[in-house]
Amino acid sequence: MADTAWEALRGKPLRFFASLWPLRTLTYVLSGAVIGALCLVWIPVALVLGAVVAAPALTRPLAALERRRVALLGGPPLPDPHRRPDRPGLIAWLRFRYREAVTWRELAYLGLHATVLLALDVAAVVILAAPILALGSVNLTASRTATDPAAGVSSDGLDVVVGVLVAVLAGLALLVVGFLAIYAVPLAAIAHAKVARLLLAPGPGETVRMLTRSRARLVDAFEVERRRIERDLHDGAQQRLLSLGMMLVGAQLEFDDRPEAARALINQAAEEAKTALAELRELIRGIHPHVLTDLGLPAAVAELADRASVPVTVALDLPRRLPSTVESTAYFVVAEALSNAAKHATATQISVTGGLTSAHLGIEVRDDGVGGADPGGGTGLAGLADRVDAHGGTLTLSSPPGGPTVLRLELPCA
Structure with missing residues (x-):
């Protein structure tokens, strides 16, 4: 086509x-x-x-x-x-x-x-x-x-x-x-x-200025994200690992004199290790999900739909794998749209549709919520728009009061 x-x-x-x-x-x-x-x-x-x-x-x-x-x-x-x-x-x-x-x-x-x-x-x-x-x-x-x-x-x-x-x-x-x-x-x-x-x-000069502003905002957003990851590691996984180490040391000290107490500490350490591993997996998934790397965008979006608290129908017609930057950008746009629809729009049904032409990826996320979404209201769409703009794409939002809310993404993928 x-x-x-x-x-x-x-x-x-x-x-x-x-x-x-x-x-x-x-x-x-x-x-x-x-x-x-x-x-x-x-x-x-x-x-x-x-x-x-x-x-x-x-x-x-x-x-x-x-x-x-x-x-x-x-x-x-x-x-x-x-x-x-x-x-x-x-x-x-x-x-x-x-x-x-x-x-x-x-x-x-x-x-x-x-x-x-x-x-x-x-x-x-x-x-x-x-x-x-x-x-x-x-x-x-x-x-x-x-x-x-x-x-x-x-x-x-x-x-x-x-x-x-x-x-x-x-x-x-x-x-x-x-x-x-x-x-x-x-x-x-x-x-x-x-x-x-x-x-x-x-024009050429305006395009350069738009890209410069978008990339400057992206740098700021990436710096905020880096600090969030650092804080999550420090407050979450690092504290879990520190607690795990202390439990193992305690078990080592109790091993000879009180084997039962040592066994209880080892069991607690095993549970703590499982919790720390789960937190690390969740953190890594937020950075870049493995399913997106291994299976591509349709599978990653289907996983998002399975985890969503609102029923989501997915119809993505992608006959081939796309560049990793395109897949990553599209994935996080869909993820943010699903999150906003569930949290702010009180939607009962969400649909994700899209397809691939010879040069563009088009995705539409539609929900039947209350509408009235504001990109400048802290929903995360402004940062995503900068990310899309830096890739030469467009992100448009239609959300009249009373709904429906429709988010359309166009990304060049040649």
């Missing part, structure tokens, strides 16, 4: 038209025409209401919608290249936004969307509909002529033959034009999405 509409159209056109790609491109073009008309109306209103100064704030939702809409043609939504202002307040926010190049690229794109791209979308729809309307007009004219002798058809047989021949040739011409017209919508959609990716996606 091709990753994008352009790859599918360029590869095997007949298979392209037998798939869902034509419907997705038509949806993209039709929705683009609607949003283009909205831009045509809203941009002047935004300029007037915002007195030009607040126009970026009023037009930014449309740009955010366009970044998500390109996913209709394959691939993940475009990441938001906007940075967070250094200072609070509306004035500081506006000043910061006006200094960003992406702000002006967004305004340029919305201006194109309201004019050139709107005309492109409308033209593609008209070209697609023209052969159908023309064929209907020809059929309507022919039916009227057949039922109405006064419509101008001569009784002469030669005129009838010529009329039939002209009708057949017109029908063939319409079929050829119609076959060519079906390419209009996919090509218009691909061209529109190309412009959107060119203007709305992060």
Whole structure:
């Protein structure tokens, strides 16, 4: 299966038209025409209401919608290249936004969307509909002529033959034009999405800054994790081993004079050793589970589902092993999502679905909980988003109040 509409159209056109790609491109073009008309109306209103100064704030939702809409043609939504202002307040926010190049690229794109791209979308729809309307007009004219002798058809047989021949040739011409017209919508959609990716996606400098910030946050997160592991070892396994050593020393001292007491201490030491081993295994599993290394992502996610306190259905279609970094990132995203759904969402059912295309791994975790999840509320998703971002992927969360909560992960795995 091709990753994008352009790859599918360029590869095997007949298979392209037998798939869902034509419907997705038509949806993209039709929705683009609607949003283009909205831009045509809203941009002047935004300029007037915002007195030009607040126009970026009023037009930014449309740009955010366009970044998500390109996913209709394959691939993940475009990441938001906007940075967070250094200072609070509306004035500081506006000043910061006006200094960003992406702000002006967004305004340029919305201006194109309201004019050139709107005309492109409308033209593609008209070209697609023209052969159908023309064929209907020809059929309507022919039916009227057949039922109405006064419509101008001569009784002469030669005129009838010529009329039939002209009708057949017109029908063939319409079929050829119609076959060519079906390419209009996919090509218009691909061209529109190309412009959107060119203007709305992060530029090279912005990508470097985003990766730098993500990696800086990852370094901080790894430092926190290192300290947690050190604390767990010090407070858990180390104390267990110290207690084990003291029990063995006591058993050694009691062995000659009080064998029964020594035997009791040895039994306690054996139990302490089992407990310490279990803690070490749990700690290692939190760092990197063995099942993920040995059997891969589907088996590791299935183990997570078995240990979950909420019923979880898993449907992962992965025909081959993925790079270890991809598997590890996807595993911890799913683990965090399952943990959040059980602890915070009061969910009763969770589903984990996903699949692999030639270049991307896509996973969706959906629960029927109460919704209202906030990535900045300490759920651990912000750190996972940085980890995903550092690998060039995207992590999107949809959690309206009342649910459902849907977490989508896209990771490049080429």
